[in-house]
Amino acid sequence: MTTIIGNGVVITRDPTNPFIEQGAVAFTGPLITDVGPTATITSHYPKAEFIDAMGRIIMPGFINTHMHCYSTFARGIALPKQPQTTFGGVLANVWWKLDTLLTLDTVYHSAVAAFLDSIRNGVTSVIDHHASPHAIRGSLFRIADAAELVGIRCNCCYEISDRSGTQGTIDGIQENADFIRESHMRGDDMMGALMGMHAQMTLSSDTLRQVSKAGKELNTGFHIHVAEGYEDVADCVKNYNERPIERLNSYGILNDQSIAVHCVQITEQERTLLAQTGVAISNCPESNMSNAVGCSPILSLLDKGALVGVGTDGYGTDVTESLRCIHALCKHHMHDPSVAWNEPHHMLFRNNATIYNRTIQGSVGMLAPHNYADIILVDYHAPTLLTPSTVQSHMLFGIRGRDVTTVVVNGNIIMKDRCFVNIDEDCLLHEARQSALDVWRRI
Ligand SMILES: [Zn+2]
Numbered sequence: 357m358t359t360i361i362g363n364g365v366v367i368t369r370d371p372t373n374p375f376i377e378q379g380a381v382a383f384t385g386p387l388i389t390d391v392g393p394t395a396t397i398t399s400h401y402p403k404a405e406f407i408d409a410m411g412r413i414i415m416p417g418f419i420n421t422h423m424h425c426y427s428t429f430a431r432g433i434a435l436p437k438q439p440q441t442t443f444g445g446v447l448a449n450v451w452w453k454l455d456t457l458l459t460l461d462t463v464y465h466s467a468v469a470a471f472l473d474s475i476r477n478g479v480t481s482v483i484d485h486h487a488s489p490h491a492i493r494g495s496l497f498r499i500a501d502a503a504e505l506v507g508i509r510c511n512c513c514y515e516i517s518d519r520s521g522t523q524g525t526i527d528g529i530q531e532n533a534d535f536i537r538e539s540h541m542r543g544d545d546m547m548g549a550l551m552g553m554h555a556q557m558t559l560s561s562d563t564l565r566q567v568s569k570a571g572k573e574l575n576t577g578f579h580i581h582v583a584e585g586y587e588d589v590a591d592c593v594k595n596y597n598e599r600p601i602e603r604l605n606s607y608g609i610l611n612d613q614s615i616a617v618h619c620v621q622i623t624e625q626e627r628t629l630l631a632q633t634g635v636a637i638s639n640c641p642e643s644n645m646s647n648a649v650g651c652s653p654i655l656s657l658l659d660k661g662a663l664v665g666v667g668t669d670g671y672g673t674d675v676t677e678s679l680r681c682i683h684a685l686c687k688h689h690m691h692d693p694s695v696a697w698n699e700p701h702h703m704l705f706r707n708n709a710t711i712y713n714r715t716i717q718g719s720v721g722m723l724a725p726h727n728y729a730d731i732i733l734v735d736y737h738a739p740t741l742l743t744p745s746t747v748q749s750h751m752l753f754g755i756r757g758r759d760v761t762t763v764v765v766n767g768n769i770i771m772k773d774r775c776f777v778n779i780d781e782d783c784l785l786h787e788a789r790q791s792a793l794d795v796w797r798r799i
Contacts, residue, residue, distance in 0.1 A: 357384065357404075357405065358382055358383065358384045358389065358401045358403075358404040358405070359382070359383055359384075359404060359405045359406075359407065359767075359769075360380050360381070360382045360397055360398060360401060360404045360405070360406050360407065361380060361381050361407045361409055361414055361731060361733065361762075361764070362379070362380025362381070362394040362397060362398060362406060362407070362408065362409060362414075363378065363380065363394050363408050363409050363410060363411065364379060364380070364409025364410070364411060364412050364413060364414040364733065365377055365378075365379065365411070365412070365413050365414065365742060366379030366380070366381060366391065366413075366414045366415070366723060367413060367414070367415040367723075367747055368391055368415075368416075368722060368723040368724060369415070369416050369705050369706070369709070369721060369722045369723065370391070370722050370723060370724040373391065373392075373724070374744060374747075375743070375744040375747065376391070376392065376393060378393055378394050378395075379391070379392065379393055379394060379397075379414065380392065380393070380394040380396075380397035380398065380414075381397075381414055381723050381729075381731055382397050382400070382401050382404060383729035383731070383764070383767050384767070385767050386728055386729060386766040386767040387718075387725075387726060387727070387728060387729060387767065388723060388724060388725055388726065388727050388728070388729050388731075389401075389725055390725060391723050391724060391725065407762070407769075407772075409733055412733045412734055412735050412736070412761065413733065413734040413736055413742075413755070414723070414731060414732075414733055414734075415723070415731070415732055415734060416480075416705075416709075416720070416721050416722055416723050416727075416730060416731065416732070417478055417479065417480025417481065417720070417730040417731060417732050417763065417764075417765065418477070418478050418479045418480065418481075418675045418676070418704070418708075418732070418757070419479070419480070419481040419482075419665075419675070419708040419709060419711075419712050419720065419721055420474065420479050420481070420482045420483065420666075420667055420668055420673065420675055420708075421483050421615065421636070421638040421665040421666060421667040421708050421711050421712065422483060422485060422579075422615070422617045422638035422640055422667025422668070422669055423470070423474075423482050423483060423484050423485065423667060423668055423669070423670060423673070424484065424485055424486065424487075424669065424670035425466055425467040425469075425470035425471070425482075425484050425486065425499060425502070425670075426454070426455060426458055426462075426463060426466045426467070426470075426486060426487065426488065426670075427451070427454075427466075427470075427670030428466045428467075428469045428470045428473070428670070428788075428792075429454065429458075429462065429466045429469075429791075429792045429795050429796075430450065430451075430454055430670075433450075433454065433796060433799070434796065434799065435450065442585075442587070443584070443585035443586070443587055443647050443648070443649050444585070444587045446647055451487075452519065453799065454795070455487040455488055455489060456488075456489050456490055457490075457795045457798050457799065458488035458490070458491055458495075458795065459488075459490070459491050459794075460488075460491045460494050460495060460498050461498075461791060461794075462791045462792070462794060462795050463486070463488050463491060463495050463498045463499060464498040464499070464501060464502050464791075465502075465787055465788045465790075465791035465792070466788065466791070466792070467484075467498070467499045467502035467503070468502040468505060468506060468784050468787075468788060469784070469785060469788040470482075470502075470673065471502055471503055471505075471506040471508045471510070472506055472776070472781055472784060472785065473672075473673045474508060474673040475506060475507075475508060475763050475765075475770055475771055475776075476673075476757070476758065476760070476771070476774075477673050477674040477675070477676075477757030477758065477760060478732040478734070478757050478760035478763060479508075479673055479674075479675060479757070480508060480509055480720070480730040480732070480763060480764075480765045481508070481509040481510070481511075481712050481720055481721075481730065482503075482508060482509070482510050482511070483510075483511040483548075483550075483579070483615065483638075483667070483711075483712065483715070484499060484510060484511065484512050484513070485513060485515050485552055485579055485581075485617070486499060486512060486513065486514055486515060486552070487514070487515045487517075487554065489519060489520040489524055492514060492520070492524060492527040492528055492531050493527050493530070493531055494531070495514060495531060496512045496513070496514055496531055496532070496534075496535040496549070497534075497535065497538070499512050500512060500535070500538075500547050503546075503547065504546075504547075505779065505784075506770070506779065507765050507766075507768050507770040507778075507779075508765055508770070509545070509546050509547075509720065509728075509730065509765055509766065510546070510547060510548070511547075511548035511549060511550060511712070511715050512535060512547070512548075512549055512550075513532055513535075513549060513550040513551060513552025513579045514528050514531045514532050514535075514552050515528075515552045515553055515554040515579075515580075515581075516528035516529060516532070516551075516552060516553045516554065516559070516563065516567055517553065517554035517555075517558035517559060517563075518558050518559060518560050518563055519554070519558055525563050525566065528552075529566060529567060529570050532549070532550075532551050532552055532570070533551075533570055533574060535549045536549040536550075536551065536574045536576050537574070543717070545716040545717055545718050545728065545766075546766055548715045548716055549576065550576055550577050550578060550579040550613075550614070550615065550715065551567060551570065551571035551574070551576050551577070551578045551579070552578070552579045552580070553567055553578060553579070553580040553609075554580070554581060555580060555581040555582065555584065555588055555600075556580075556582070556588060556591070556592055556600050556603055556604055557587060557588045557591035557592065557600075561596075564603075564604075564607045564609070565607065567609075568607040568608055568609060571609075572608065576613065577611065577612075577613025577614040577615065577714070577715070578609045578610075578611075578613075578614040578615070579614065579615045579617070580604070580609065580614075580615075580616060580617065581617045581618055582600055582601065582604065582616040582617060582618055582619050583599075583600045583601065583618060583619055583620055583621040583622050583626070584617070584618040584620055584621075584644075584647070584649055585620070585621065585647065585649040585650075586621055586649070586650075588600055588621065589621045599622075599623065599625075599626055600622075600626075601616075601619075601622060601626035601629050601630060602626070602629070604616075605629060605633060610629075610630065610633040610635040611633055611634060611635060612633070612634030612635065612636075612714070613714060613715075614635045614636065615635070615636045615637070615638055615711065616630065616635045616636070616637050616638075617637075617638045617640065617667065617669070618638075618639070618640060618643075618644065618649070618652060618669075619637050619639075619652055619657070620644055620649050620650045620651065620652045621649070621650060622652075622653065624656075627653060627656055627657050627660055627662070628660055630657065630660075630662050631657065631660040631661045631662040634663070635662075635663075636663045636664075636665060636707075636710075636711040636714065637652075637657060637662055637663065637664045637665070638664075638665050638666065638667040638711070639652050639654055639664055639665065639666055639667070639682065639703065640666075640667045640668060640669035640671065640678070641666075641678055641681035641682050641685050642668065642669070642671040642672070642677065642678060642681050643668070643669035643670070643671045644685075645681070645685065646671060651685055651686070651688075651689040654682065654686060654696075654699065654703075655686060655690070655695060655696065655699060658699055658702075658703075663707055663710060663711065664703055664707060665703050665704070665707040665708040665710075665711045666678045666679065666682065666700075666703050666704045666707075666708055673757070674756065674757035674758070675704060675708075675757070676704075676751070676755060676756055676757050677756075677757070678704070679700050679701070679704050679751065679752060680700075680752060682696065682699075682700040682703065683696050683697075683700045683752060686699070686700075697748075698748070700752070701748050701751065701752075705721065706721075708721065709721025709722060728766055728767075729764055729765075729766065729767040730764065730765050730766065731763075731764040732760045732762065732763050732764070733760065733761050733762035733763075734755055734759045734760055734761070735759050735760075735761045736750070736754060736755050736759050738750055738754065739754075761773055761774050
């Protein structure tokens, strides 16, 4: 059965065919079969189901390259009495308090809520980075259950650290390994996996050796926070007499299958090394600003040929907010209003797709034949001309995640006209609220 979404402005992200004013996308099963003018596409598939976009924008679903679904339960949480004045304090007194209270059930409900919110913001692929030190074994499988229920594309890992002691390290490696094998067996590209680690400052040399060995045996990439705050650098220099990028690289962690998140406090030499390794970098501007850790040298990294994408780090799920943040933050940081006009778009659209596609067999992030049918409809009423040359400006200053009305993932219609199709959102959010209360009561 073929479905056509047509009669809309199609922004394909395909360089050979980027913009169709009266366009349509046809898909059969999980894959896109055709993209072109509506009249042409409907003539090719006369018996297809037709979804009328009514002039709205048809574009690929957004991709979030670094997320913590469990952080959803921090929304409204009672914070420690003393305000945290350092990044280390934020970790110890907020995130490491929350994650130790998580059970397998609360992991599941927080992931359901995060995935529902992602879909509402047009995000169809999420790379999650998970921690629940008292509920490690089975946690990734519960996140996968949540992703399957909502119908979103997801990549999961458990962030191993020495915070959980020797047994926690063993459990973390085993959980990642089991989930990686499961995702390989599934082979449907809806559920991917990486070998996760927290950050080098919570990983001993022995742990890094074990994790590196396990990842290589499973032929998988790694997903780790890198030089997020000054604490990570100071720890590395003090204890190992080297910088974080150098230390991780010496264990073979940084490679063209891996994701290094943040990379804020990095030297010129580290930027060059990052580009040479081929590792992907996920930049999370709102999180960096909120934690007051600084601004990643994004433009310098891009100049050196590094693959830099965009993540939300659990700050929210709307990556269009991150787009705007990168645009403004780079200018602010460089004291130069002329910079960062094009780079944020390349990061969100081209680079995020490249990063996700390195984790799957097929392709997302582009409306073109043979790509996965991950498609969104955006109810955006342009106040000025929307043309191929003005799309970028409309994306930056106009279009928001909440303008998304319809979401298709892997050829399945998940949300239509702002209503979830096969799931009871109110009921699931009610369950999430009860689950969050269970966590909050134990703080
Ligand atoms: Zn993170």
